Amino acid sequence: MSETTMNRRHFLKFGLAGLATTTISARYLSREAFSGGPAEEKSPHQWAMVIDQSKCAGCGYCLKACQAHNDVAPDKSWTRLVEAEPVGGKEVFLPMPCMQCQDAPCVDICPVKASYHRSDGIVMMDYDRCIGCRYCEMACPYGARSFNWEEFTGPNPAVPAWGQPDVPRRPRGVVEKCSFCFQRIDRGLEYGLTPGVDQAATPACVVACPYGARIFGDLNDPNSPVSKALADHSSYRLREDLGTEPRVYYLPVRSSEEREEIVPCSSNA
Amino acid sequence: MFKQRISFLRQPFFWWVAALLTIMAIGLAAAFVIFTRGLVVTNLTDLVPWGFWIGIDLSSIALSGGAFLLSAAVYILGIKKLQPVARTAVFMGLIGYSMAVLTLLLDIGRPDRFWHSLLYWNIHSPLWEVTMCVTLYLTVLALEVTPIVGHSDWVQSRWPGLGNRLGSVHKLAPVLAILGLGLSMLHQSSLGATYGVLKARPIWYRPGLAVLFIVSAMAAGPAMVVLASTLAGKITARARVDRSLLDMVARFIGWVLVAYLYLRFWDALSMSYTYEPGRSEGLMYLTKGPFALNFWIGEIALGIVIPMVILLNEKWRQNSRLLITALAFVVLGLVFYRWDTNMVGQLVVFNQIPQALTPQYTHYRPSLIEIAAGTAVIAYGLLAFTIGVRYLGIVDHEVVEEHEDVYVPQPAVSTD
Numbered sequence: 001m002s003e004t005t006m007n008r009r010h011f012l013k014f015g016l017a018g019l020a021t022t023t024i025s026a027r028y029l030s031r032e033a034f035s036g037g038p039a040e041e042k043s044p045h046q047w048a049m050v051i052d053q054s055k056c057a058g059c060g061y062c063l064k065a066c067q068a069h070n071d072v073a074p075d076k077s078w079t080r081l082v083e084a085e086p087v088g089g090k091e092v093f094l095p096m097p098c099m100q101c102q103d104a105p106c107v108d109i110c111p112v113k114a115s116y117h118r119s120d121g122i123v124m125m126d127y128d129r130c131i132g133c134r135y136c137e138m139a140c141p142y143g144a145r146s147f148n149w150e151e152f153t154g155p156n157p158a159v160p161a162w163g164q165p166d167v168p169r170r171p172r173g174v175v176e177k178c179s180f181c182f183q184r185i186d187r188g189l190e191y192g193l194t195p196g197v198d199q200a201a202t203p204a205c206v207v208a209c210p211y212g213a214r215i216f217g218d219l220n221d222p223n224s225p226v227s228k229a230l231a232d233h234s235s236y237r238l239r240e241d242l243g244t245e246p247r248v249y250y251l252p253v254r255s256s257e258e259r260e261e262i263v264p265c266s267s268n269a
Numbered sequence: 270m271f272k273q274r275i276s277f278l279r280q281p282f283f284w285w286v287a288a289l290l291t292i293m294a295i296g297l298a299a300a301f302v303i304f305t306r307g308l309v310v311t312n313l314t315d316l317v318p319w320g321f322w323i324g325i326d327l328s329s330i331a332l333s334g335g336a337f338l339l340s341a342a343v344y345i346l347g348i349k350k351l352q353p354v355a356r357t358a359v360f361m362g363l364i365g366y367s368m369a370v371l372t373l374l375l376d377i378g379r380p381d382r383f384w385h386s387l388l389y390w391n392i393h394s395p396l397w398e399v400t401m402c403v404t405l406y407l408t409v410l411a412l413e414v415t416p417i418v419g420h421s422d423w424v425q426s427r428w429p430g431l432g433n434r435l436g437s438v439h440k441l442a443p444v445l446a447i448l449g450l451g452l453s454m455l456h457q458s459s460l461g462a463t464y465g466v467l468k469a470r471p472i473w474y475r476p477g478l479a480v481l482f483i484v485s486a487m488a489a490g491p492a493m494v495v496l497a498s499t500l501a502g503k504i505t506a507r508a509r510v511d512r513s514l515l516d517m518v519a520r521f522i523g524w525v526l527v528a529y530l531y532l533r534f535w536d537a538l539s540m541s542y543t544y545e546p547g548r549s550e551g552l553m554y555l556t557k558g559p560f561a562l563n564f565w566i567g568e569i570a571l572g573i574v575i576p577m578v579i580l581l582n583e584k585w586r587q588n589s590r591l592l593i594t595a596l597a598f599v600v601l602g603l604v605f606y607r608w609d610t611n612m613v614g615q616l617v618v619f620n621q622i623p624q625a626l627t628p629q630y631t632h633y634r635p636s637l638i639e640i641a642a643g644t645a646v647i648a649y650g651l652l653a654f655t656i657g658v659r660y661l662g663i664v665d666h667e668v669v670e671e672h673e674d675v676y677v678p679q680p681a682v683s684t685d
Contacts, residue, residue, distance in 0.1 A: 076315075105469060111397035112382075112389040131385050132308075132378020134318035135396050141469035141619065147318060147378065150309035172307045173378025242468050 043120035046219040047180055047195065049206070050229045051095055052251040055213035058083065058093040064162040065208030066097075069181060071165035073152035078178035079205055080143070087253045095214070097205065098123060098144040098178035099238060099246030106136035106145070114174075121219075121247055122180050130174040137175060141239050142246075145177045163204060180216075181205075196225050219247075282505075282659070289652045296645015299638045303375055312636040317615045321635035322376040325643050327460060327607035329368040329650065330403070331482070332600060334490025336362025336410060337446075337453035339518070344446035353666040354514050356417055358494045360663045363410040364653045366403060371646050395463040402456030409449045412438055421661040458483040470614035472551025477536040478610070484532055488525040489603035491518050492576075496596035497654060499589065501664045508658050511666035516586060522599065523580030530573045550628045551617045555609060563609050572602015 058081060066078050079097040086092055101107075104123050106115045114130035117123060137145045151172040159165060166183045170176045181203035188194075188201020195201040196217030206214040217224030222231075226249070229235075235249040277283055302310055313320050335358035342348045343355045374380045386400040418424055419435025461482030464473040495515045501508035540552050555564045576595035579585045586592055618629045635643070657663035 105467070108391075109394045109396065109466065110391055111394040111400055112385040113391045114385075114389075129382070129385055129389060130379065131382045133376075133396065134378070135394070135463070137315055137318045138615070139467050139469055143315070146315050147308075149311075149313075150307045171379075175378075 041119065043118070044220060045120045045195075046247075047100070047120055047122060047185065048217065048219045048226045048247045048249065049097065049100075049180070049203070050215040050226045050235065050249045050251060052213045052215065052229070052233075053084075053092055053094065054251065054253045055211045056093045056095060056209075057211055057213075058091060059210065061162075061208045061210060062095060062205035062214065064158050065204040066178070067158035068156065068160070068162035068164065069166055069184075069204035070179075071152075071156055071159070071167060071169050072176075073148075074157055076146040076176075078144075078146075078176070090253070092253050094250070095205075096142060096144065096238070097180075097248060099142050099244065099248045100180060102245035102247065103243060105139040105141065105244065109135055109139045111135065118182070120185075122182050122185075123177075124179060124182065125175065125177060127170050127174050127176070132173040132175065134175060141242055141244065145175050147175045148172050162208070194224075282655075286652065286655065289648045289655070292648035293645045293652070296642045296648065299641035299645065300375060302638055303642060304380070308378060310636065310638045312634055312639065314631070314633070316618055316631045317612075317633040319376075319611055319615065320633055321639045321643050322372045323611050324604070324608045325372045325646060326369045326376070327611060328604045329365040329372070329646075330460065331457065331486040331489055331603055331607060332493040333362040333365030333369075334453065334457060334483075334486035335492075335494035336365075336413075336490070337406075337449045338487060338491055339494065340413065340442075340446040341450045344443045345450065351514060351517070353511065354494065354498070354518060357498050357664050358491070359410060359413040360417060360657050360661070361494055361497060361654065363407075363414050364650050364657075366407050366410060367653075368646050368650045369403065370407065371649065372643065375642050375646075395459045395466055398459045399456045399463060402452045402459065406449060406452040406456065409445050409452065412441060413445050413449070416442075417663065418661060423660045454483065457486045464610060464614060467614070469619070470551075470617075471545045471548035471619070472540075472555075472617060473610075473614040474548075475536070475540070477532070477539075481529075481532055481536060484525065484529045485603055485606055488522050488529055489599050491525075492522050492596045492599035492603075495519055495522070496593065496600060498664045498666075499593055499596070501654075501658050503589075505658060507662070508664035509667045510664060514666055519580050519586055519592060519596070520583075522596075523577055523586075526573050526577035526580065526599070530577065533569070533573065547617060547619045547628050551613050554617055554630075555613055560609050560613060563605050567605030568602055568609060571598040572605060576602070 060081055062079055063077050063081060066072060067074065070078060072078055079095060082094040082096060084092040084094045100121060100123050102117075102121065104115070104117065107113075107117055107123060110116075111133060112129050112131055114126045115123060115136055116126065132147065134147055137147060148170055149172075152169055156165065166181075166187075184201055184203060185195045188198060191200075193201035195203075196206075196215070199207045202216050203214075206216045215225045215229050217226035219227060221227060229251065230249060233251045235251050237246045237249055240246075311320070336355075339351055339355035339358040343352050374383060377383065386397055387404060390401075391397045416436045416439035419432045419438070421432070424432040424435070458479040461478035461480070464470070465475055465478035468474050495518050498508065498510050498515060502510035537552070537556075540548060543549070554560055576598045579591050579595035586595075612633065616631055616633065618631050654663070
């Protein structure tokens, strides 16, 4: 086709083709080029939690501690306690904080990048950016998110018995979730503490558990409590078939006898 | 003067507008409660975060699909005689999209931050893509409607200078048609993908949703335009319709329904063989459970099969009562489809307990406040269309475009 025959029809064809190409290439450019979030140095730590189901008695102390330290309204909970099928005639519980997925659907689909990954693996919420569309609630396979349908005013019933809030309350109209108590980790690291070992640097739910059912630490450190627990026991993660790569591991209840041995000292229960 | 005012009261037009304004006033009060007290006044929950309003969003965007199709037909395929119908479609598109934006402002928790998605991009989010495209497309529609307003007698008789200047935007029509086609193809299907990419909800997680969303919009969007035009033509003398033009579009809708039925069939059939926990339950919920009536009667019989047969039969299509029925069914069927799709993925709640992959079910019924605010948005749409018909001659197939010169081919690109 010579230039002289370039008419509107051709122009439109090329225009359409060009538009389609631009759009498609923009959509499929490499993830790395565009995924960013706030600029942050690569962290040497990769935080993870291990929950030993054979030790969990379902007392709910973790929920109370979370409620207080993160100032969560009493009608919602950042970590849920689900009753699972009994094993060997004993109750089994499934405490479910945010799984801090490495391939987090919520991070992928948040239209404003209010959900993002910290370089230490924690899935964070930017409460100043969230528009409250609740798409992440639809995308989360674990039901880890809760929306602030109304403002949380008045006193927190878990304070001061279960601790003091270390983070501000979230406003009405945003989605909130567990953050592995990033504030305790960050402050602890500043003071040279080791999260997972030193209580002040460890998530509140882990510290509050009277049975030691929750273990926390750095996957990059072979001597951390989580690395050791995962090396010594078989573990599983929830809905691994989805490919979300959760950072919360579970040590399953294996048999009733084995469980008998680990029954904790119950000074607190 | 006074007598004129009194006689005004006897016109059905007055009562129609008064009724719409009343509904809007109630809705405004509801919106006030929603903005001051928060979304706690809705029946939405963390398990069902998207409800009645999302149904209105999805439906009004899909029913605006006539705008991009007819603009493309006129300015890209060169079917010039459809230009008067495209005018109607574009105006209705602007109404539909503004309805969606209004509903979204009600729905998001932080309407004061609606602009965040324009500033903070997450190109992996279908919802971001939808937001960007809808915003851009709203601009395109506004530009496409500008010359219609400019050329209208109402503006021309008052401010002819301004009217001509607005009218000159018509020169952009071919470019706007291309932009509109691109943007619409993207976001109409991305609305389906918004659900289709969610692996957490097995009944949604499939590529077909994006395709089904745009194909159903290609049937229901033009159906809405032909339906509204036909009804307006019956009700008021201010709307002058050309039956042959509408007939052409109606036949096209019939064929789109054939394609849509074909895609729906294979989509449903393939889903029934996946044996995926959660998906099978979702499909059962739709086809044999509480949504069976919605699905078989609303989506399939009313939404596809009956209108398809009517619209593809020339004799039946000519019967205006049958035509109106068929088109209304298509529109209704689309609303059913969007509503059911949005609800079913949320109502089947997946259980994460590894030993027991049993799905649980939840329920949702919109609260009165949700209904009041949502209905007000629909009333706004009807009022805007009424005003368009009465003052802007939006349904007028007999007007000879005196501005023929502005959309002949040569302005698009130089030929030398």
